[in-house]
Amino acid sequence: MAGRLTRRWSPSLLQVLRFPVVQLHMSRTAMRASEKDFENARNQLKLLTKDPGNEVKLKLYALYKQATEGPCNTPKPSMLDFINKAKWDAWNALGSLPKETARQNYVDLVSSLSPSSESSSQVKPAAANEKQPGSENIIVTSQDGITKIMFNRPSKKNAITTSMYKEIIHALKAASTDNSAITVFTGNGDYYSSGNDLTNFTDVSPNSIEETAKNASILLREFVDAFIDFPKPLVAVINGPAVGIVVTLLGLFDAVYASDKATFHTPFSELGQSPEGCASYTFPKIMGPAKAAEMLIFGKKLTAGEACAQGLVTEVFPESTFQKEVWTRLKTYAKLPTNSLRISKELIRSNEKEKLHAVNAEECTVLQGRWLSEECMNALMNFMSRKSKL
Ligand SMILES: CCCCC/C=C/C(=O)SCCNC(=O)CCNC(=O)[C@H](O)C(C)(C)COP(=O)(O)OP(=O)(O)OC[C@H]1O[C@@H](n2cnc3c(N)ncnc32)[C@H](O)[C@@H]1OP(=O)(O)O
Numbered sequence: 001m002a003g004r005l006t007r008r009w010s011p012s013l014l015q016v017l018r019f020p021v022v023q024l025h026m027s028r029t030a031m032r033a034s035e036k037d038f039e040n041a042r043n044q045l046k047l048l049t050k051d052p053g054n055e056v057k058l059k060l061y062a063l064y065k066q067a068t069e070g071p072c073n074t075p076k077p078s079m080l081d082f083i084n085k086a087k088w089d090a091w092n093a094l095g096s097l098p099k100e101t102a103r104q105n106y107v108d109l110v111s112s113l114s115p116s117s118e119s120s121s122q123v124k125p126a127a128a129n130e131k132q133p134g135s136e137n138i139i140v141t142s143q144d145g146i147t148k149i150m151f152n153r154p155s156k157k158n159a160i161t162t163s164m165y166k167e168i169i170h171a172l173k174a175a176s177t178d179n180s181a182i183t184v185f186t187g188n189g190d191y192y193s194s195g196n197d198l199t200n201f202t203d204v205s206p207n208s209i210e211e212t213a214k215n216a217s218i219l220l221r222e223f224v225d226a227f228i229d230f231p232k233p234l235v236a237v238i239n240g241p242a243v244g245i246v247v248t249l250l251g252l253f254d255a256v257y258a259s260d261k262a263t264f265h266t267p268f269s270e271l272g273q274s275p276e277g278c279a280s281y282t283f284p285k286i287m288g289p290a291k292a293a294e295m296l297i298f299g300k301k302l303t304a305g306e307a308c309a310q311g312l313v314t315e316v317f318p319e320s321t322f323q324k325e326v327w328t329r330l331k332t333y334a335k336l337p338t339n340s341l342r343i344s345k346e347l348i349r350s351n352e353k354e355k356l357h358a359v360n361a362e363e364c365t366v367l368q369g370r371w372l373s374e375e376c377m378n379a380l381m382n383f384m385s386r387k388s389k390l
Helices: 002-007 011-016 021-029 035-046 054-069 082-092 099-113 162-177 206-228 245-252 279-287 289-296 304-309 322-333 338-371 374-386
Strands: 138-143 146-151 182-187 234-238 255-259 263-265 315-317
Touching (some): 035 054, 082 338, 099 162, 162 206, 182 322, 279 289, 279 338, 315 322, 338 374
Parallel strands (some): 255 315
Antiparallel strands (some): 138 146
C-alpha cells in the first residue's frame, strides 16, 4: 500500500489541486460514474487533509484496481509479505464485481471522505449509529457493524415505489464500501413488505405505457443486479408477511430469519406477471422444481415454518422473542473479521454470478412483455377498483 497511496495525502499535492464540487455532485446523481468522474475522484483524493486510515485505503486500492484492471489477476503474495498480501486480499475480495460498479463505488467512497461533498451527498457510507438522509420511506442506519436498510412505509404495508427502488440501489452501493460487516433488510410495522407498489403502473397515460414498461424493466434489472453483486453478507429479518419481489430476492440473501407470523407469497400468475429477482433459477435450486412451481406458478403462500422446511428461510423465531434473539445473534456475527466474511461469501456465490446476471436479464425482458399484457392490466385494474386482497 505504502508507496502510491501514501503519496496521495501529501500536503504539497493538496495545495496544488482544486476539485470541482459540481462534477462530483453530478456523478452521484447519474448513478453510474463516467471516466471523467473517476478521474476527478482520483484528484479529489489528493485534496484530503486527513489520512482516512488503512482500512479505507485498502478499499480504495481494491476498487481502483478492480475499476481499471478488473478481477484480481496477480499471484497471491506470501503470508509474510504483509502489505502486499493485505492489498491482494482486498482486491481479491471484490471477486467479479463489474468494472463500472467498482468505478462508481470508488467515486462514492472518495466523495464520502471529502468534507466538501457533505452537503450534496444523498447516500454515503454510514458512520456509527448514523441515520442516512433521503426519503423517509427507506431508513438506512449503521451501528455495531451492521448497516440496516428498513422499509418504512407501514401505512402501505411497505409497498416499494419507484423512488424506493432507486434509493435501495444507492444504499446497497454505499453499504458495499462502508465500515459495516453485514447488511440487513427489515420492515417497519406489521409487514416486511407487500412488494412492488402496484400504483407504480397505474398513473400512466395510454401513450406512454410501453415507455413505462421499458423503464421499469431497466430499473428492475439494475435493482436485482445490486443484490447479485453485493459483496458482504446480506441478511433478511422478516418481521411479517412478505409479498412478490421481496420474497423472490431472498434466494440472493445469505441468511433469512423470520418471525413465526411471517408469510411468503408470490402471486405472479394472479397478477398476470412472472417471477423476478432470479427466483426462476434460485427457487428450484433451493427447494426443488415441484415446490418452486407451487410458489412461483400457482402462487401458494407459505408459512414461515413451511418456508424454513423448504430451505428459503434459515430459522424461525417466536414473535415474542424475534427481535431480541435475531439482533443479538447478528451483533455477534458482525464482530467476525470482515474480510473473512466477504471472502467466504465470494467463494459461495462467485460461481453463480454470471448465471444470475443472465437470469435477471431474461426475467426482466419477459416481465416487460407481461406488463403490457391484457392479463396484467386487468389484474392492476382489479387492485385499483376493488383494493383486491390476494
Ligand atoms: C419496477 C419493479 C417491478 C418489480 C416487480 C415486482 C413484482 C411484485 O412485487 S408482485 C407483488 C405485488 N404486491 C401485491 O400484489 C400485494 C397487493 N396488496 C395486497 O394484496 C394487500 O394490500 C395486502 C394483502 C398486502 C394487505 O391487505 P390488508 O391487510 O387488507 O391491507 P390493505 O389492503 O388495506 O393495505 C393497506 C394500504 O396499503 C396499500 N397497499 C398494500 N400493498 C400495496 C401494494 N403492493 N401496492 C400499492 N398499495 C398497497 C393498500 O392499497 C392500502 O392502501 P389504502 O387503501 O390507501 O389505505
